[in-house]
Amino acid sequence: MTDLFQYVPGNSPLHRMNPVTKIVLTVSVCAAAFLTDNLLVLLFLLVFDFMIGITAGAARKAFSVFRGLFRVSVFLFILQTLFVRRGNRLFWIVTDEGLLTAAAVVLRLLVVCLPLTLVLTVTRVSDIAGALVQVLRVPYPYAFTLTTAIRFIPQFMEEMSGIMEAQTARGVEFDTRNPIKKLGMLLPLCAPLLISSVRRTGATATAAEVRGFYLRTWESGCRKYGFGPVDLAAALICAALIAGAVLIP
């Protein structure tokens, strides 16, 4: 799970694409998913996500995200089916519109989550920050904040797993099947996680400052983030996705 957001080196078109284009492509897929209620379009977007994953050589990761979201998806599907009261009743309290809405919500969730993970698989976090600053002129502190947040996710997960391991060694039974009991056991762990996070943030801030954090501008980066044919192709795909989502009823 901790390697979910880790960069996988490669030379695929997606790896070569400008980081800003990748972000735009991700946002376009997400926007298209929210602009349409058509299940076929959502299904197409999901297939498109998997195609991106396969092209980037990260098919396994795409499937692992899919597997990870499976339980949440089932829960959401049941919830939507039970709570949407519009449409014709099919059986018990389930309506046809409830089923369609539930399917759309689940598909939308999958469509949105996959590209976000894939972007981080094919782009170094430092390149995302560099491109945001150089191409979009985002102030470096904001880009740094964003990328640090992303970079810290696996570290927090590792820290949490270390804390749980330490507590397990003390006899706390995290392997219980009772979710309420488990939640009660997890709450005390917030303290060490919070303390370690604050300490880590302090250490990162000090390290950044001694390396001239406030001197950095959009001209400081040594790497240049240009645009090429692959970025043009991606821009056309983005436009097509948005247009398709809006125009197909």
Add this chain to the structure above:
Amino acid sequence: MILAEHVSYSYGGGGQSVSDLSFRIGKGEFAAILGENGAGKTTTVKLIDGLLKPTEGRMTVNGLDTAKTKVSERARQVGFLFQNPDRQICRNTVRDEIAFGLRAVWGKKEKDRIDERVGELLDLFTFTGDEEPFSLSRGQRQQVALASTLAVKPAVLILDEPTTGLDYRECTRIMEFIRTLNEKEGTTVVMVCHDMEVVLDYARRALVMAGGRLLADGPVREIFRDEVLMERASLLPPQIIRIGGRLGGTFAEADDAETLASLVADEAERRRGA
């Protein structure tokens, strides 16, 4: 007491695995597991504690198979002091922190017994009980973590680099507690440590690991004097052992500075007399 029979473990994500580990650590022993980073030392102690289950072979502690024993049952037998005390500490006062593990293992109904044991440990470690653990120094936090680990009187104590980040005084205080526990109460101690001086001072037996395998197992001094083994395991023996080894003869038997100085003085005296 601790019996590893052809134990192997491999991490799915590609972390350092261990293979075909077989050893027996008896009651009251003080053993150190040595090796360079990635040798599989921490994996081995996690296997002893049952935090990891062997993919092959069998690990038993006091006759209980760690793969089949419940967490709370195992925590009664084995205490684990981690390198980073901050992963262990989760309560607002030292008193609550020590009581936390006791409540998990003995149950909340045993309030009087828990209070009594917490009082004993507060006296032993000279805490008032009302201190906030996260406001204490690194060494004191490590002592709080040790007190919490010892609360349930484990028969086996595992220490994973317990002296990392501690100054000499803090390190000595922690290790003296552990020595007393080992010598007076017969607690079995298994320690992972990169500080060879600490190993020489406190451990009596050493298990040397490299590449996930057990290279050697024997008395600490004998292990340190085996130069070929030390080279294979990428370890540097304590300075006193190296000086003694260079001087050779009876000097090689010295394992502390005072003994070596006295041997050198005797030799000088002998030569002057001759």
